[in-house]
Amino acid sequence: AWKKFTPKPFTSPDEFSKEAVRHIETTLARSLFNCDETAAYSGTALAFRDRLVLDWNKTQQNQTFADQKRVYYLSLEFLMGRALDNAMLNVGQKETARQGLADIGFRIEDVIQQEHDAALGNGGLGRLAACFLDSMASLNYPAWGYGLRYRYGIFKQEIVDGYQVEVPDYWLDFNPWEFPRHDITVDIQFYGHVNRFQDDTGKTITQWEGGEIVQAVAYDVPVPGYDTPTCNNLRLWGSKAASGEFDFQKFNSGEYESSVADQQRAETISAVLYPNDNLDRGKELRLKQQYFWCAASLYDIVRRFKKTKRAWADFSSQVAIQLNDTHPTLAIVELQRILVDQEGLEWDEAWNIVQNTFGYTNHTVLPEALEKWSVPLMQHLLPRHLQIIYEINLFFLQYVERNFPKDREMLGRVSIIEESQPKMVRMAHIAIVGSHKVNGVAELHSDLIKTTIFKDFVKIYGPDKFTNVTNGITPRRWLHQANPKLSELIASKLGGHGFLKDLTGLHKLESFVDDKDFRKEWSEIKYANKVRLAKLIKDANGVTVNPAALFDIQVKRIHEYKRQQLNIFGVIHRYLAIKEMSPEERKKLAPRVSIFGGKAAPGYWMAKTVIHLINQVGKVVNNDKDVGDLLKVIFLEDYNVSKAEIICPASDISEHISTAGTEASGTSNMKFVLNGGLIIGTCDGANIEITREIGENNIFLFGNLAEDVDELRHAHLYGEYTLDSGLNKVFEAIRGGMFGDANAFSALVNGIVDHGDYYLVSDDFASYCQTHDLIDEAYKNQEEWLTKCITSVARMGFFSSDRCIDEYAEMIWNVEPLVPKENG
Numbered sequence: 143a144w145k146k147f148t149p150k151p152f153t154s155p156d157e158f159s160k161e162a163v164r165h166i167e168t169t170l171a172r173s174l175f176n177c178d179e180t181a182a183y184s185g186t187a188l189a190f191r192d193r194l195v196l197d198w199n200k201t202q203q204n205q206t207f208a209d210q211k212r213v214y215y216l217s218l219e220f221l222m223g224r225a226l227d228n229a230m231l232n233v234g235q236k237e238t239a240r241q242g243l244a245d246i247g248f249r250i251e252d253v254i255q256q257e258h259d260a261a262l263g264n265g266g267l268g269r270l271a272a273c274f275l276d277s278m279a280s281l282n283y284p285a286w287g288y289g290l291r292y293r294y295g296i297f298k299q300e301i302v303d304g305y306q307v308e309v310p311d312y313w314l315d316f317n318p319w320e321f322p323r324h325d326i327t328v329d330i331q332f333y334g335h336v337n338r339f340q341d342d343t344g345k346t347i348t349q350w351e352g353g354e355i356v357q358a359v360a361y362d363v364p365v366p367g368y369d370t371p372t373c374n375n376l377r378l379w380g381s382k383a384a385s386g387e388f389d390f391q392k393f394n395s396g397e398y399e400s401s402v403a404d405q406q407r408a409e410t411i412s413a414v415l416y417p418n419d420n421l422d423r424g425k426e427l428r429l430k431q432q433y434f435w436c437a438a439s440l441y442d443i444v445r446r447f448k449k450t451k452r453a454w455a456d457f458s459s460q461v462a463i464q465l466n467d468t469h470p471t472l473a474i475v476e477l478q479r480i481l482v483d484q485e486g487l488e489w490d491e492a493w494n495i496v497q498n499t500f501g502y503t504n505h506t507v508l509p510e511a512l513e514k515w516s517v518p519l520m521q522h523l524l525p526r527h528l529q530i531i532y533e534i535n536l537f538f539l540q541y542v543e544r545n546f547p548k549d550r551e552m553l554g555r556v557s558i559i560e561e562s563q564p565k566m567v568r569m570a571h572i573a574i575v576g577s578h579k580v581n582g583v584a585e586l587h588s589d590l591i592k593t594t595i596f597k598d599f600v601k602i603y604g605p606d607k608f609t610n611v612t613n614g615i616t617p618r619r620w621l622h623q624a625n626p627k628l629s630e631l632i633a634s635k636l637g638g639h640g641f642l643k644d645l646t647g648l649h650k651l652e653s654f655v656d657d658k659d660f661r662k663e664w665s666e667i668k669y670a671n672k673v674r675l676a677k678l679i680k681d682a683n684g685v686t687v688n689p690a691a692l693f694d695i696q697v698k699r700i701h702e703y704k705r706q707q708l709n710i711f712g713v714i715h716r717y718l719a720i721k722e723m724s725p726e727e728r729k730k731l732a733p734r735v736s737i738f739g740g741k742a743a744p745g746y747w748m749a750k751t752v753i754h755l756i757n758q759v760g761k762v763v764n765n766d767k768d769v770g771d772l773l774k775v776i777f778l779e780d781y782n783v784s785k786a787e788i789i790c791p792a793s794d795i796s797e798h799i800s801t802a803g804t805e806a807s808g809t810s811n812m813k814f815v816l817n818g819g820l821i822i823g824t825c826d827g828a829n830i831e832i833t834r835e836i837g838e839n840n841i842f843l844f845g846n847l848a849e850d851v852d853e854l855r856h857a858h859l860y861g862e863y864t865l866d867s868g869l870n871k872v873f874e875a876i877r878g879g880m881f882g883d884a885n886a887f888s889a890l891v892n893g894i895v896d897h898g899d900y901y902l903v904s905d906d907f908a909s910y911c912q913t914h915d916l917i918d919e920a921y922k923n924q925e926e927w928l929t930k931c932i933t934s935v936a937r938m939g940f941f942s943s944d945r946c947i948d949e950y951a952e953m954i955w956n957v958e959p960l961v962p963k964e965n966g
């Protein structure tokens with residue numbers, strides 16, 4: 143529908159290739175004579191970038207003039223992946239580019255692969271932020287993302303002798319998608335002290351003085367919407383020494399070296415993404431990153447608001463700020479500081495504005511992931527903020543005391559300050575107290591936070607402050623881009639690509655489920671996607687896998703709660719069973735490829751042990767002639783967004799097997815089902831809602847329920863359980879050295895046998911293996927399997943991130959889309 147507003151960027155393949163070539167020859171100063179794929183990528187990216195920039199400027203201008211409420215999405219992570227393919231598809235000109243590139247001798251797929259992933263995130267939380275940006279732009283919401291411009295994204299993973307090795311990810315060599323704004327800078331203060339005095343009128347003035355200044359520089363990244371001229375902005379802050387800091391004084395007094403050192407120290411703030419997922423380490427540099435980014439973003443947002451010349455009372459009807467987990471919680475304190483200390487508002491008036499502005503999304507209930515900062519560290523780095531935090535806490539606790547005079551214990555539990563040694567600031571408590579809405583990311587998770595970690599706050603504020611927005615994924619990247627053939631097949635049946643903008647349109651596929659030709663094409667596409675993955679495996683691991691085998695995939699961060707150990711123990715169990723089978727039995731078994739991928743945090747020893755075990759099992763199984771195609775075990779190195787785009791369309795079964803109650807939502811479960819794969823999963827996170835949507839006949843659920851977890855853990859601690867005999871055989875094999883030095887895996891095994899089995903691997907093992915047997919059986923009936931796959935895809939409409947964004951907009955932000963104006 144927007145096509146009438148936006149002229150096609152390129153009227154012909156020829157016009158496109160001329161532009162690309164012009165950029166190669168002039169912008170890049172390279173001769174066409176030695177134009178390689180890198181140059182072809184750069185030229186293509188620059189040609190498309192030119193076109194995005196026009197829409198981008200126009201969108202920003204429209205948003206400024208429209209003078210309506212905007213959304214700011216604050217996230218320490220944006221796991222964007224590659225931008226070129228997305229840009230070409232969103233402006234609807236990939237085919238033009240394909241032809242134009244072919245004319246100058248390139249295959250578009252090869253060109254696309256030259257781009258480095260923008261990997262500014264760890265996993266689910268960062269990728270969710272990226273999907274949300276795509277949806278906000280595609281739905282025309284006036285929205286900005288704010289993040290940090292890390293010089294190094296998540297490390298690259300290499301597997302050396304079966305062990306993970308981390309290699310730095312320097313990704314900024316050539317990044318055509320960012321625009322440095324050297325004129326948009328903010329000075330950010332750290333350390334120093336607080337000075338309080340009375341002015342002439344007797345009013346108390348509070349000033350934060352001294353310390354050091356670091357400069358924040360804006361880098362803007364265009365975020366194009368799909369099939370719309372809206373192009374939103376992602377602003378990433380880079381750090382450098384403040385102009386006064388790289389001091390002429392120091393230069394002249396011969397302190398050149400220390401002056402350079404200051405420079406480097408400032409640049410360290412935005413140097414590297416912390417690679418911990420779901421673990422809070424309390425490092426000073428991380429707190430510096432958080433404040434640096436919050437303060438710069440808030441300054442920017444407030445500056446933009448002030449240009450409207452409105453009264454402060456209008457702030458929260460012009461500005462909605464969403465906190466992606468507690469990482470940006472200091473933004474709450476910073477806004478209060480700006481309003482009270484700098485703008486002179488009364489405390490209560492300011493606090494009202496703050497609460498109405500912020501919303502907080504929780505992404506985890508794991509206790510080790512809940513952020514706390516030590517009071518002495520906060521005092522040292524942000525003395526004025528600590529005072530404000532104490533003040534917020536005082537008023538909050540007074541309110542609680544008035545309303546719950548009989549419950550003295552509650553004060554200690556809900557206090558922002560934990561009375562430990564040293565005292566700690568509980569960031570989630572600030573986030574709840576300073577926001578008007580708190581949401582979880584799947585129904586079970588949102589219920590759990592209300593009944594466990596935030597239970598007292600539900601009593602204090604009432605249940606309406608807490609809500610659920612079940613996660614989603616963008617169908618543009620995760621269907622149209624990752625699985626172009628399936629997207630075309632669906633479009634051919636539904637009469638166009640409308641489902642990419644309203645994913646519930648997929649339901650019409652159900653009426654084709656018996657259509658023979660359709661089914662045949664569907665299977666051929668799945669097979670081709672498996673061939674594509676088999677090639678990646680061959681190139682990366684040197685192992686040949688049979689594309690006709692059942693592909694069983696688990697890709698996600700390696701973490702005990704996600705239970706890759708359960709999966710690999712199940713694989714060993716299968717291997718032992720195969721070894722015992724008669725030739726007749728073997729003939730009946732469907733060949734399998736077990737595929738793993740994911741990074742372990744560099745300091746997470748147990749997770750690294752799991753990676754090592756997977757690789758050791760692969761070494762034994764893959765070289766066992768006796769087993770052949772019946773089982774292959776693959777660990778794919780360096781799982782990232784661009785690899786996920788190849789992996790997700792190629793699964794028959796994917797694994798989402800966290801201990802019930804631990805995975806807040808999961809989003810790769812949605813990616814796999816949307817691409818026509820079935821899943822095996824626990825009753826956890828979004829698996830539950832996926833089951834409700836697609837039907838329980840179309841999913842393989844197993845294992846204990848969240849409500850049983852406490853009791854089971856208790857039983858382990860008191861020795862009231864017996865180890866599953868199948869699992870015991872697996873442990874015997876490991877202990878016997880079947881997969882190399884048994885000592886290397888003793889902690890992993892002992893954690894289950896002797897140390898309480900916190901993640902309940904042994905309790906779910908039997909049920910897990912039985913369910914895999916059911917999968918073997920089901921896979922034998924390819925026709926029924928195919929029916930399950932097609933039916934599931936047809937019912938996945940709910941899991942579009944477009945639906946999430948509409949829910950946030952309506953329930954939390956109270957913002958409306960801004961319909962783009964006609965061009966010219």
Ligand code: 26W
Pocket residue numbers: 264265266267268270418419420421422423467505506511512513583613805806807808809827
């Ligand atoms: C302070 C260290 C730290 C770092 C990252 C703590 C917590 C995190 C993230 C919140 C972890 C994360 O990515 N959570 C995932 O968020 C996804 C998006 O909502 C969910 O789908 C996943 O279930 C959840 O694990």
